[in-house]
Amino acid sequence: MSDLFDHLPDTPIHPISEPDAQKRLEDLKRRVAEHDYHYYVEDAPTISDYEYDALFREIQTLEQAFPSLLTSDSPTQRVGGAPLPAFASAVHHVPMLSLSNAFTDDEIVAFDKRVREALDNHDHAGDLEYDCGVKFDGLAVNLRFEHGVFVNGATRGDGITGEDITANLKTIRSIPLSLADAPPLIEVRGEVLMQKKDFETLNAQQLSRGEKTFVNPRNAAAGSLRQLDPKITAERRLTFFAYGVGETDWGQWSPPPTQSLLLAWLSRHRFLIGDERTVARSVDELLAFYRGIQQKRNDLPYAIDGVVYKVNPFHLQPIIGFVSRAPRFAVAHKFPAEEMKSVILDIDVQVGRTGVLTPVARLQPTFVGGVTVTNATLHNEDEIREKNIKIGDTVIVRRAGDVIPEVARVVLEARPNDARDFVMPKTCPVCGSRVIRQEDEAAARCTGGLYCAAQRKQALLHFASRRAMDIEGLGEKVVDQLVNQSLIQTPADIYRLTLETVAALDRMAEKSAANLLAAIEKSKHTTLARFIFALGIRHVGEQTARDLAQSLGSLEALMRASLEQLLAVYDVGEVIAQSILRFFSEPHNREVLDQLLKAGIHWESPSITGGTGVLSGKIFVLTGTLPTLSRMEATQLIEAAGGKVSGSVSKKSHYVLAGENPGSTLAKAEALNITIIDEARLKALLLGA
Numbered sequence: 001m002s003d004l005f006d007h008l009p010d011t012p013i014h015p016i017s018e019p020d021a022q023k024r025l026e027d028l029k030r031r032v033a034e035h036d037y038h039y040y041v042e043d044a045p046t047i048s049d050y051e052y053d054a055l056f057r058e059i060q061t062l063e064q065a066f067p068s069l070l071t072s073d074s075p076t077q078r079v080g081g082a083p084l085p086a087f088a089s090a091v092h093h094v095p096m097l098s099l100s101n102a103f104t105d106d107e108i109v110a111f112d113k114r115v116r117e118a119l120d121n122h123d124h125a126g127d128l129e130y131d132c133g134v135k136f137d138g139l140a141v142n143l144r145f146e147h148g149v150f151v152n153g154a155t156r157g158d159g160i161t162g163e164d165i166t167a168n169l170k171t172i173r174s175i176p177l178s179l180a181d182a183p184p185l186i187e188v189r190g191e192v193l194m195q196k197k198d199f200e201t202l203n204a205q206q207l208s209r210g211e212k213t214f215v216n217p218r219n220a221a222a223g224s225l226r227q228l229d230p231k232i233t234a235e236r237r238l239t240f241f242a243y244g245v246g247e248t249d250w251g252q253w254s255p256p257p258t259q260s261l262l263l264a265w266l267s268r269h270r271f272l273i274g275d276e277r278t279v280a281r282s283v284d285e286l287l288a289f290y291r292g293i294q295q296k297r298n299d300l301p302y303a304i305d306g307v308v309y310k311v312n313p314f315h316l317q318p319i320i321g322f323v324s325r326a327p328r329f330a331v332a333h334k335f336p337a338e339e340m341k342s343v344i345l346d347i348d349v350q351v352g353r354t355g356v357l358t359p360v361a362r363l364q365p366t367f368v369g370g371v372t373v374t375n376a377t378l379h380n381e382d383e384i385r386e387k388n389i390k391i392g393d394t395v396i397v398r399r400a401g402d403v404i405p406e407v408a409r410v411v412l413e414a415r416p417n418d419a420r421d422f423v424m425p426k427t428c429p430v431c432g433s434r435v436i437r438q439e440d441e442a443a444a445r446c447t448g449g450l451y452c453a454a455q456r457k458q459a460l461l462h463f464a465s466r467r468a469m470d471i472e473g474l475g476e477k478v479v480d481q482l483v484n485q486s487l488i489q490t491p492a493d494i495y496r497l498t499l500e501t502v503a504a505l506d507r508m509a510e511k512s513a514a515n516l517l518a519a520i521e522k523s524k525h526t527t528l529a530r531f532i533f534a535l536g537i538r539h540v541g542e543q544t545a546r547d548l549a550q551s552l553g554s555l556e557a558l559m560r561a562s563l564e565q566l567l568a569v570y571d572v573g574e575v576i577a578q579s580i581l582r583f584f585s586e587p588h589n590r591e592v593l594d595q596l597l598k599a600g601i602h603w604e605s606p607s608i609t610g611g612t613g614v615l616s617g618k619i620f621v622l623t624g625t626l627p628t629l630s631r632m633e634a635t636q637l638i639e640a641a642g643g644k645v646s647g648s649v650s651k652k653s654h655y656v657l658a659g660e661n662p663g664s665t666l667a668k669a670e671a672l673n674i675t676i677i678d679e680a681r682l683k684a685l686l687l688g689a
């Protein structure tokens with residue numbers, strides 16, 4: 001018997017040839033994609049689960065038999081592969097911007113007025129219409145399709161660099177893995193969210209497994225998307241809604257001329273875009289749309305936090321332009337914050353990173369804006385006085401979106417006789433140092449500096465935070481212990497921690513200790529901008545840190561910079577500049593910096609990471625119509641080369657890029673003696689000439 005089978009190879013010969021298998025696979029993959037679309041996008045399945053599974057299993061079998069036929073757009077790739085050690089970073093060549101918010105009708109009137117004024121000069125206002133849609137309350141992502149194949153997906157991050165979460169995004173069935181009739185390159189942008197029903201199911205499941213539940217669909221979506229193990233993401237049902245595009249190369253296709261036609265294009269290419277859409281031609285129509293959506297809000301299958309209006313024709317958008325990181329041609333009309341009654345049980349004081357003492361109301365737990373609130377910031381003493389808040393008061397608590405809950409006002413009629421005034425302590429509740437309040441400041445501060453454990457903890461947490469050194473696992477509980485046990489004092493001490501020390505901490509398993517040490521090690525390779533931000537210099541936020549890194553190019557240059565040099569950096573004024581000088585004149589800070597560098601923290605110099613940073617640090621102002629480039633394209637080119645585009649001329653501008661019919665900008669530039677260039681000269685500069 002065995003003789004008979006001896007000649008057979010170990011792997012069975014499949015009864016189908018490879019070319020036939022390839023054809024069959026293509027057909028099966030197309031059919032599964034079709035059914036995914038009917039099920040997950042149209043919400044109208046056309047076959048039974050049983051039939052679907054049969055198709056899916058046939059794909060699996062063929063792929064196992066012919067591994068070379070496995071492609072990245074196969075539905076088998078949706079189940080999630082091996083866990084990742086960490087997310088890689090992904091650069092957005094076209095930045096992912098944010099939207100300005102508006103809450104009142106008046107703000108919408110003002111928005112429309114600004115738009116029309118900007119267009120008047122260009123004689124385009126007659127064409128004006130707005131595309132209106134809902135503001136999805138999820139997480140922004142960028143999906144890159146090259147020649148129709150989904151190749152990469154990333155979070156928004158800081159708008160320029162996000163995290164590569166391709167494997168997780170592939171598990172989302174409303175994201176097509178390939179597009180038919182697609183241009184050479186299209187980045188589809190939109191929001192990943194968890195639908196209300198899927199959120200309920202997930203929480204019920206978490207409860208039954210004895211695991212923690214999520215406070216709202218947005219947190220559940222965020223928690224599911226930032227999983228290093230894509231198998232976990234695959235178990236959570238997430239949905240993607242598209243609202244725009246990033247980098248594109250339309251090739252032989254002509255790009256849709258308006259936002260609503262772009263959405264129609266995306267919908268035809270099988271993306272969900274949401275049903276609540278319209279085109280409006282006046283403020284009245286905008287407001288009518290808003291009210292209509294507000295009525296429907298609770299009946300929608302997913303959470304939204306407002307509506308979004310965008311100037312519809314793309315050719316008008318660049319004329320209206322941008323303010324800092326948001327377009328002026330679009331606005332988010334947010335729903336009012338939710339309000340709830342609660343009682344102030346007590347007022348505690350928290351000490352922040354810079355020593356500011358913040359009074360925090362301890363509240364009777366109340367459910368508002370999708371979460372249970374137990375604390376609300378009271379900001380400072382003046383605020384408490386102005387709002388006439390006492391301990392024991394019944395108050396109205398307000399929470400909008402992801403914003404920290406606030407006490408809106410006191411219900412005076414309900415004030416009990418024993419209501420007490422809040423008194424700011426004279427000494428720091430954490431370190432006992434004197435508390436001072438400078439005349440020109442609303443804030444009371446602990447004078448303990450880094451002697452104060454609270455300030456030290458906050459400084460360390462900031463240093464380790466995601467947008468700074470990004471040390472995963474170095475959170476509040478760990479830092480608390482490390483500082484309380486005097487195991488670390490300064491950020492430099494983080495790099496001296498050993499596995500033994502960390503593993504000895506409370507509730508720290510061997511594995512998590514090893515993970516933390518690996519994260520610390522990994523953080524040594526960073527960028528100059530992140531490092532500057534991590535230092536926690538007062539008034540130096542993320543954007544300023546980036547501007548400093550880009551303009552000055554090195555840490556040494558920043559440490560040596562004079563007041564004048566600092567003031568010459570984009571958006572750096574007197575207050576920021578003085579704060580930087582003060583920071584670096586402090587011997588203790590220099591000492592810690594020195595230790596950090598000795599510990600091995602390093603980065604590539606910004607012009608190298610920028611790659612094409614030929615315009616690094618240069619500030620441009622655009623005016624008039626250019627011969628071939630749109631304003632947006634010119635902006636993108638300049639920014640991709642490390643330059644910046646500012647809305648108005650000042651002595652800090654380096655170039656004014658002028659086209660036909662320039663505005664008053666040109667005269668102003670001449671008066672300030674700023675170099676004026678045309679499109680041809682810009683292109684020469686971009687080529688490094």
Ligand code: IVH
Binds near residue numbers: 097308
């Ligand atoms: S347009 C240039 N449309 O809101 C602005 N954004 O504050 C590009 N969002 O990060 C965004 N729904 O994540 C746009 N229909 C919608 C949106 C939307 C939600 C989010 C998006 C963005 C944030 C902007």
